[in-house]
Amino acid sequence: MFLMYGYQAVPDILWRGSKIISIQRNHIKMIGMSRSTEEELGRRMFRLNMQKAVEESLEKIRRNAESEWTSFSSEEIMILKSILSEVWVSIERTSWENMVFSRLTKEDIEEIIRIKRDLDEKKKTKNDAISNVETILSHPGSL
DSSP states (O other), X not given: OEEETTEEXXXXXXXXXXXXXXXXXXXXXXXXXXXXXXXXXXXXXXXHHHHHHXXXXXXXXXXXXXXXXXGSOHHHHHHHHHHHHHHHHHSOHHHHHTOOGGGOOHHHHHHHHHHHHHHHTTSSOXXXXXXXXXXXXXXXXXX
């Protein structure tokens, strides 16, 4: 047995309390639960995966000396986390996995934060903002 996001697991079956969850080829189903419960579980798993991916990317950025992480305020870090979450939701997982967060410079991070602020102020569309951030994340240090 092993622990996974608060669930005890054995091959192909997870259980938490009296609720049993069946896993078959990346398809999760709660046995004996309604479709709306299954959908809620799917949404929760999606959010957990997003949060994990964003936290891992932030850790890679933080470890990079060129990012000058300590110069950013907690508000700016929350803005960065927010836009990274939006990018993760909007792009293919293989694209996300190929991004090199560990090479982002301070200027790259400042530009990403600026893009998110422009999005919040309606100066950019969401598609344009995501595309701009994706370009920076794909080619760090090119600003």
